[in-house]
Amino acid sequence: MGGAVGGVSRSGPVLAVDQGTSAxxxxxxxxxxxxxxxxxxxxxxxxxPGGRVEVSPEELYASVVAAGREALAAAGEPVAAVGLANQGETVLAWDPATGAPLTEAIVWQDRRAADLCAELAPHEEKLRHLTGLPLDPYFAAPKMAWIRRHLTRAGTVTTSDAWLVHRLTGAFVTDAATAGRTQLLDLDSVSWSAVALDLYGLGEEPLPEVVACDRPVGTTTAFGGELPLTGLLVDQQAALLAQGATVPGAAKCTYGTGAFLLARAGRRPVRPTTGLVGCVAWRLGDRTDYCLDGQVYTAASAVRWLTDLGVIAGAHDLDRVAAQVPDAGGVTFVPALAGLAAPWWRSEARGSLSGLGLDTTAGHLVRALCEGLAAQVAELAQAVGAELGAPLAELKVDGGLTRSAVLMQVQADLLQVPVVVSASPDATALGVGAAARTGLGFPLPEALFPAGEPSAVYEPVMSPGEAEDRRAAFRSAVSHPTPPLP
Structure with a gap:
């Protein structure tokens, strides 16, 4: 294709930035x-304490600039555009006149809005039908309403992407997929829902314009030189796009701070009955696609918890420690360290370890953690199959924890289907990079970057009967939760 942006061919490289929870x-x-x-x-x-998770907004912005500049310096050549992916449900209040944050950013894992959700329980089905999302403090709207009730009435309150984009370009926008993570977006019209806004007491809020994920929204000089920002997409949907999920039924799971399984559902809104979330996958041009979404709140964050306890030295140590034992030794770990999401939606749930003995070792705990994570993903995959009318034939995976052969093998065993590990663990960045390319005029699938050969494929080696026994033990542990602290 001809044409150039800022002296750079539109077919040249793009800068893709994934602003995540821990990096x-x-x-x-x-x-x-x-x-x-x-x-x-x-x-x-x-x-x-109290399930609260916060981060400095200025640190988020500084990390975007630092990571972007480092990548550009390493490449040593100009780029045509920038794409920005975001955490989705992380929110803050900020001053639209100056761009200054007025609160800390409340992270998606934060549970402080649970009481507010309980107040809205009589309206849960209405909200679920309108937005596709269950009533849970994970989503953005409860946190936004909590900020207005407890912290400040000043400025505007939005998801973190709107603030980052404003700092970068001066625009006041959010992409359709990120807006779909708020519980304020009408799933059918892909516009803000007056009903949902009123229920949350946010009816008078100045909200960002909902735009397509590939709409150029302005230019930024934050990375040196003037660059157009042409791609915006929430993190998990970006990974789904990068995994080549251009046909209904294709599914992926990203193992990051949490684990998130998404499956492409097509061009019609979906309202699942199995505990999954139905939401916008992306809007590219004037076309909106939808997806099914299931969440595990703690994946790498559960590994970090074990690290902080001294059980392992870090995620890189999982396989070494797990290799010390052949199995979990009868230990069952429910890693609900920030509550349980789909398909249970129990924000009050807490993690539990059962089956411990004097012979339990660090290796047993690591294997039990891997089984607990994999069992939750297997439950999500089963729900996706029920919604789509056919079980998944395989699961494409990405994210840092896919480097653990033990976790990936356990995942294949409990799923009883092959697990295909992406050639790159950074699928989210690749996906928003593809959105940035469509913003330059390239249609799908031309805008997608070549996927390359998978870095590994894990076939099930466990018998179906044993896999079901282990999943049944996990479900039993989930059904006997540890009571919340008073």
């Missing part, structure tokens, strides 16, 4: 040569 990653991606530059900047969320 911001940036890739410079070329359609012919793949990833030619990378950058990373850490983010430090604070886990506070």
């Amino acid at each position: 911001t990653k940036a890739l410079v991606v070329c359609p012919e040569r793949g990833v030619i530059g990378t950058g990373r900047a850490p983010v430090h969320p604070r886990h506070l």
Whole structure:
């Protein structure tokens, strides 16, 4: 294709930035040569009593700039555009006149709005039908309403992406997929729902314009030189796009701070009956696609918890410690360290360990954690199959924890289908990079970057009967939860 942006061919590389929970990653991606530059900047969320999780907004912005500049320096050549992916349900209040944050950013894992959700329980079915989302403090609207009730009435309150985009370009927008994570978006019209806004007491709020994920929204000089911002997409949907989920029924799971299984559902809104979420996958141009979504709140964050306890040295240590034992030794771990999401939706749930003995070792705990994570994903995959009318034939996976062979093998065993590990763990960045390319005029699937051969494929080796026994033990443990603290 001809044409140029800022002296750079539109077919040249793009800068793709994934602003995540524990780090911001940036890739410079070329359609012919793949990833030619990378950058990373850490983010430090604070886990506070009462299930509260906060992070400095200025740290989020600084990490975006630092990671982006590092990737561009590593690439050593100009790019045509920028794409930005975001955490989805993280929110803050800020001053639209100055861009200054008025509160800390309340992270998606935060549970402080549980009481507010309980107040809205009589309206849960109405909200679910309108927005596709269950009533849970995970989503953005309860946190936004909590900020208005307890912290400040000043400025505007939005998801973190709207603030980041405003800091970068001056625009006041959010993409359709991120808006769909608020419980304020009408699933049918893909516009703000007056009914949902009124129920949350947010009817008078100045909200960002809901735009397509590939709409150019402005230019930024934050990375050096003037660059157009042409792609915006929430993190998990970006990973779904990168995994080539361009046909209904294709599914992926990303193992990051949490684990998130999404399946493409087509062009009609879905309102699941199995405990999954039905939401916008993306809007590209004037076309909206929808997906099924299931969540595990703690994945890498559960690994970090074991690390903080001294059981392992970090995620890189999972396989070494797990190799010390052949199995979990009868230990069952429900890693509900921030509550249980789909398909249970029990925000009050707490993690539990059962089957412990004097012979329980660190290896047993690691294997039990892997089984607990994999069992939750298997329950989500079963629900997806029920919604789509056919079981998944395989599961594509990405994210940092896919480097653990033990976890991926357990996942294949409990699913009883192959687990296909992406050639790149950074699918979210690749997906928003593809959105940025469509914003430059490239249609799907041309805008997608070549996936390459998978880095690994794990076939089930466990018998179906044993897999079902282990999943049944996990479901039993979930049905006998640890009571919440008073």
